[in-house]
Amino acid sequence: MRALWLLLPILVLLATEAGAIDARDPFDDPDKQARYERLIREVRCLVCQNESIADSNAPLAADLRREIRSQMRDGVSDDEILDFLITRYGDFVVYRPPLGPHTILLWAAPLLLLAIGGFAFVRVIRARAGGTLDDELPPDSRPEDGVLGDTQDAKGSGQQ
Amino acid sequence: MVPELGQFALILALMLATVQAVTGLWGAHVNRGRLMALTAPAVAGQFVFAAVAFAALTWAFLAHDFSVAYVAGHSNSELPAFYRVGAVWGGHEGSLLLWILVLALWSIGVARFSRQMPERFTARVLGVLGIVSIGFLTFTLFTSNPFDRLIPAPLDGQDLNPILQDPALMFHPPLLYIGYVGFSVAFAFAVAAMLEGRLDSAWARWTRPWTTAAWIFLTLGISLGSWWAYYELGWGGWWFWDPVENASLLPWLAGTALIHSLAVTEKRGLFKSWTLLLAITAFSLSLLGTFLVRSGVLVSVHAFATDPSRGLFILAFLGIVVGAALALYAWRAPAMVSDAGFKPLSRESFLLANNVLLVVATGLILLGTLYPLFLDALNLGKISVGPPYFDMAFLIPMLPLSFLIGIGMHAAWKRASGQTLWRKLRWAALAALVVGVPLPLVVYGPAPMLTVVGCIAALWVMLASLVDLRPGRAVPLTRGHLGQAFAHFGVGVFILGATVVSTYDVETDRALAPGDSVEIAGYEFRYTDTYGVQGPNFDAVETEVEVWRDGRLIDTIYPQKRVYRVQTQPITQTAIQHRWNRDLLVSMGDPLGDQSWSMRIQYKPLIGLIWLGTVFMAFGGLIAMTDRRYRMARREATAPLASDGRARAGGQA
Amino acid sequence: MWRFLVPAGILVALIAFFFVGLFRDPSYVPSPLINRPAPEFQLPQLQAPSAVLGSADLRRGEPVLLNVWATWCVGCREEHAKLVSIAEQGLIPIYGLNWKDDRDAALHWLERLGDPYVATAVDADGRVAIDWGVYGAPETFLLDGDGTVRYKHIGPLDTQTWEREFMPRIRALRDGRT
Numbered sequence: 006m007r008a009l010w011l012l013l014p015i016l017v018l019l020a021t022e023a024g025a026i027d028a029r030d031p032f033d034d035p036d037k038q039a040r041y042e043r044l045i046r047e048v049r050c051l052v053c054q055n056e057s058i059a060d061s062n063a064p065l066a067a068d069l070r071r072e073i074r075s076q077m078r079d080g081v082s083d084d085e086i087l088d089f090l091i092t093r094y095g096d097f098v099v100y101r102p103p104l105g106p107h108t109i110l111l112w113a114a115p116l117l118l119l120a121i122g123g124f125a126f127v128r129v130i131r132a133r134a135g136g137t138l139d140d141e142l143p144p145d146s147r148p149e150d151g152v153l154g155d156t157q158d159a160k161g162s163g164q165q
Numbered sequence: 166m167v168p169e170l171g172q173f174a175l176i177l178a179l180m181l182a183t184v185q186a187v188t189g190l191w192g193a194h195v196n197r198g199r200l201m202a203l204t205a206p207a208v209a210g211q212f213v214f215a216a217v218a219f220a221a222l223t224w225a226f227l228a229h230d231f232s233v234a235y236v237a238g239h240s241n242s243e244l245p246a247f248y249r250v251g252a253v254w255g256g257h258e259g260s261l262l263l264w265i266l267v268l269a270l271w272s273i274g275v276a277r278f279s280r281q282m283p284e285r286f287t288a289r290v291l292g293v294l295g296i297v298s299i300g301f302l303t304f305t306l307f308t309s310n311p312f313d314r315l316i317p318a319p320l321d322g323q324d325l326n327p328i329l330q331d332p333a334l335m336f337h338p339p340l341l342y343i344g345y346v347g348f349s350v351a352f353a354f355a356v357a358a359m360l361e362g363r364l365d366s367a368w369a370r371w372t373r374p375w376t377t378a379a380w381i382f383l384t385l386g387i388s389l390g391s392w393w394a395y396y397e398l399g400w401g402g403w404w405f406w407d408p409v410e411n412a413s414l415l416p417w418l419a420g421t422a423l424i425h426s427l428a429v430t431e432k433r434g435l436f437k438s439w440t441l442l443l444a445i446t447a448f449s450l451s452l453l454g455t456f457l458v459r460s461g462v463l464v465s466v467h468a469f470a471t472d473p474s475r476g477l478f479i480l481a482f483l484g485i486v487v488g489a490a491l492a493l494y495a496w497r498a499p500a501m502v503s504d505a506g507f508k509p510l511s512r513e514s515f516l517l518a519n520n521v522l523l524v525v526a527t528g529l530i531l532l533g534t535l536y537p538l539f540l541d542a543l544n545l546g547k548i549s550v551g552p553p554y555f556d557m558a559f560l561i562p563m564l565p566l567s568f569l570i571g572i573g574m575h576a577a578w579k580r581a582s583g584q585t586l587w588r589k590l591r592w593a594a595l596a597a598l599v600v601g602v603p604l605p606l607v608v609y610g611p612a613p614m615l616t617v618v619g620c621i622a623a624l625w626v627m628l629a630s631l632v633d634l635r636p637g638r639a640v641p642l643t644r645g646h647l648g649q650a651f652a653h654f655g656v657g658v659f660i661l662g663a664t665v666v667s668t669y670d671v672e673t674d675r676a677l678a679p680g681d682s683v684e685i686a687g688y689e690f691r692y693t694d695t696y697g698v699q700g701p702n703f704d705a706v707e708t709e710v711e712v713w714r715d716g717r718l719i720d721t722i723y724p725q726k727r728v729y730r731v732q733t734q735p736i737t738q739t740a741i742q743h744r745w746n747r748d749l750l751v752s753m754g755d756p757l758g759d760q761s762w763s764m765r766i767q768y769k770p771l772i773g774l775i776w777l778g779t780v781f782m783a784f785g786g787l788i789a790m791t792d793r794r795y796r797m798a799r800r801e802a803t804a805p806l807a808s809d810g811r812a813r814a815g816g817q818a
Numbered sequence: 819m820w821r822f823l824v825p826a827g828i829l830v831a832l833i834a835f836f837f838v839g840l841f842r843d844p845s846y847v848p849s850p851l852i853n854r855p856a857p858e859f860q861l862p863q864l865q866a867p868s869a870v871l872g873s874a875d876l877r878r879g880e881p882v883l884l885n886v887w888a889t890w891c892v893g894c895r896e897e898h899a900k901l902v903s904i905a906e907q908g909l910i911p912i913y914g915l916n917w918k919d920d921r922d923a924a925l926h927w928l929e930r931l932g933d934p935y936v937a938t939a940v941d942a943d944g945r946v947a948i949d950w951g952v953y954g955a956p957e958t959f960l961l962d963g964d965g966t967v968r969y970k971h972i973g974p975l976d977t978q979t980w981e982r983e984f985m986p987r988i989r990a991l992r993d994g995r996t
Binding site: 055100107108111119136138 | 400407408435505507522524529551552561562578579580675
Binding site: 438442445446449453456460461462463473476477480483484487488491492494495498499535537538539541542546547 | 822823825826829830832833835836837838839840841842844846847848
């Protein structure tokens with residue numbers, strides 16, 4: 006109990022702040038608690054904006070966490086909770102943009118870019134397969150860099 | 166007077182940067198030796214004046230000169246001297262000054278260590294660096310002058326943002342900037358090669374160490390930033406996909422691709438135009454990062470104070486410099502051809518796959534980061550793209566890449582033999598499978614498929630990297646090879662840490678009164694006491710938490726809740742108990758009255774491997790950079806650029 | 819060799835987007851409630867806790883404003899005089915939503931600075947504010963006579979915003995009605 010009087014001014018300041026750490030009202034069911042923690046990480050805090058409501062100290066974030074907890078207790082599903090938030094705050098509030106005509110490009114991009122990359126890869130491989138292999142590698146290459154990857158293989162390779 | 170001296174030094178630096186750009190580029194264009202001879206002295210002079218300006222600002226911080234607006238905004242008479250030095254780059258204006266100093270440092274490095282390159286080429290490289298210097302010096306002097314006075318001077322400063330008052334923050338920005346700015350050297354080499362109209366193995370060999378050096382610093386800078394966010398922000402996360410983090414990851418990904426494509430260009434004279442494009446891209450993404458952070462076009466947790474005129478300036482600069490480089494590229498690249506080839510199974514094709522996947526990852530992170538901006542600019546609404554998207558989009562190219570690393574690093578150039586590869590790697594592959602599947606399940610418990618795949622990938626990369634390090638080799642490894650093994654081993658270590666911690670971390674928020682205890686992951690946390698403490702410029706509540714395991718006290722840790730006296734927002738100071746195989750974190754939340762507090766308690770298995778892995782990567786880069794052949798190239802001095810664009814003849818070892 | 823121009827093309831497109839982006843506020847979040855019926859609520863009134871103010875009271879057959887405010891909010895203090903002057907000129911009825919505030923402080927505030935509100939509802943726990951998608955006080959909603967949300971302004975209301983954004987809309991709503 007050292008110097009507790011020092012705390013007073015700080016406690017006054019701290020008390021005005023609702024923290025991101027919400028210990029007041031946890032779920033008894035660990036699965037449900039885990040579901041809750043996952044869910045609040047997907048909701049963006051609109052006040053501080055680049056934090057999820059799980060990490061935000063803003064009072065609004067605390068309100069939203071409480072709202073989500075109470076809806077979960079009422080048996081509302083995750084999707085319904087997210088829809089609830091989207092109808093009030095817009096798509097901005099969720100970190101996983103809902104699939105729609107405006108976001109289709111975003112969601113298709115991983116496969117689209119991979120396909121373009123794969124196409125380019127195959128084209129270069131095809132084009133280069135017929136190229137010359139006669140050039141010598143720089144002198145400082147290591148032994149394994151030999152044409153067939155291993156010194157003994159390189160001996161019988163007939164290249165060069 | 167000292168701040169005016171600093172400002173004057175900046176103006177002189179700008180004039181010398183102009184001399185550097187003109188004598189370098191014009192001198193090389195007209196091939197006038199006497200002009201080009203002025204370039205290197207101009208670089209040296211520019212460095213001296215940039216250093217004087219930087220010292221002047223540091224002096225203003227140390228001497229508490231609050232009549233300087235920037236000092237008044239970022240310091241305070243109570244701020245410890247250590248942080249006053251760090252505060253020099255703790256805000257927009259000062260960090261630009263650091264950027265300028267770092268650029269001058271790189272330029273002088275190029276001038277000093279490039280004696281083996283032809284005079285014209287060096288002059289062009291330095292000329293391009295001069296243009297970049299002009300851009301940043303003008304930007305600083307006209308939109309963001311750190312030496313602006315504040316009349317009348319305030320009695321005291323507004324203090325440095327408390328979350329920046331941390332030792333890691335002293336080093337994070339300098340490392341990051343050395344990395345960012347280092348890519349301007351690769352960029353300058355690329356532009357100089359395009360101005361010359363040719364590019365060969367010698368070019369690639371000159372460019373490689375510089376690129377690797379920049380990459381090392383960027384790797385360490387990002388890693389340190391992530392570590393800082395982990396323990397300082399107190400949320401227990403280590404990567405948040407914030408636009409600012411993405412802005413640093415983008416040039417890193419492009420730079421990593423560049424390092425690998427440079428290898429092909431050096432060994433085979435292939436992928437020349439592609440390598441040029443990557444060099445331009447890595448630098449452009451560094452500039453883009455600067456733009457995103459300082460213009461306010463995206464919402465971010467740690468954006469600088471923003472101002473549209475600054476954004477406009479950087480955008481114009483980006484457009485002119487990168488636009489000119491890309492125009493030059495469109496003109497010169499079609500001529501950069503090579504008739505060299507390789508078979509579908511060869512080192513070249515693996516490096517090509519590496520480049521494709523890294524560029525896909527770069528593209529996806531860029532798209533995700535900018536997508537909200539695109540939609541908004543088209544009036545299609547406001548959305549957020551966050552971790553759920555990036556986690557998925559990043560994994561799609563990176564997971565296959567991690568499996569390819571193991572094979573690629575052992576494949577022979579030109580044509581590899583599947584049989585040889587199999588003989589070399591079968592034990593590593595088998596061990597990765599045999600250990601990788603049970604490892605997570607037995608040590609840590611049930612896990613989704615992806616975790617098991619991640620562990621296999623991690624072990625595979627680590628073991629495959631070690632294959633060549635077996636003792637009793639006939640031929641000693643070159644440093645290049647050793648560095649490669651180290652860096653790739655680090656990738657494996659990183660994957661293992663990231664996989665395990667993202668699957669098995671445990672977190673709980675509890676209300677605790679003195680005497681209460683909580684048990685998670687086999688550790689018992691006992692809250693014993695709370696008391697006040699005073700720091701140099703903050704007051705804090707500190708709690709004493711004992712950590713017990715199996716009835717034994719293993720440590721006592723002290724999380725704090727701080728209130729800095731000037732910027733009164735409360736800051737949570739998380740207490741971390743480190744061990745090689747896990748971290749335990751305790752952070753204080755709200756006071757619940759009567760000395761009881763809400764607390765967040767976290768268990769993070771193997772999280773240290775994430776940063777250890779990046780240190781391995783950087784260390785591997787350092788070893789590779791010191792390879793004999795770069796020094797050899799230096800001695801070979803002024804041999805003319807080989808005109809056929811391929812390696813000179815030479816005996817194979 | 820057009821493909822070597824692709825990177826330059828991408829750069830031009832990016833710069834165009836960034837240029838537009840510079841003149842927008844990335845943190846402004848438009849309300850999805852625009853052109854939707856105002857959310858239902860029933861809350862006690864500030865001055866008379868036993869009396870209820872509800873969404874039905876806002877459907878007056880003429881446009882009304884709903885202003886979200888709190889005594890802890892700096893922007894609210896800034897705009898208060900403007901609200902008082904609008905009320906004094908009788909330009910439009912204004913209702914208040916006192917958001918997560920201390921009742922005594924709120925009463926004292928109105929006493930000291932003037933009360934521009936026809937009535938003020940007390941949303942002590944912020945539950946109703948969630949339904950309205952409130953994220954940063956002050957916020958001001960414009961509702962038409964049927965209680966449909968027509969416009970939302972985030973941040974302090976100043977004369978410029980009032981003349982440029984609110985008055986034309988209010989006139990249009992009144993004209994449409996007659």
